[in-house]
Amino acid sequence: MKNISLKVYTEKWHLQRAFTISRGTRQHAEVVVVEINQDNFTGRGECTPYARYQESVASVMAEVKAIEPQICRGTDRA
Secondary structure, three states: OOOEEEEEEEEEEEEEEEEEEOOEEEEEEEEEEEEEEEOOEEEEEEEOOOHHHOOOHHHHHHHHHHOHHHHHOOOOOO
16 A cells, blocks of 8 residues: 655745746746655746636645545556
């Protein structure tokens, strides 16, 4: 039996300089962070949801949480 756990949380990363594009300026990035722990190892990944693609922090967190049971059972990319 695999000992796998998943943790999903948000962080606000302040940018060293403002980031400006045609859609506006950002001073920080709201980031979704995912940690997967197995035995004594931890893998981390993060993403910045984009409203342009109908994503939000809440929607991305919900998508990850929806597959938490499969991840904790040991699913892989395949």
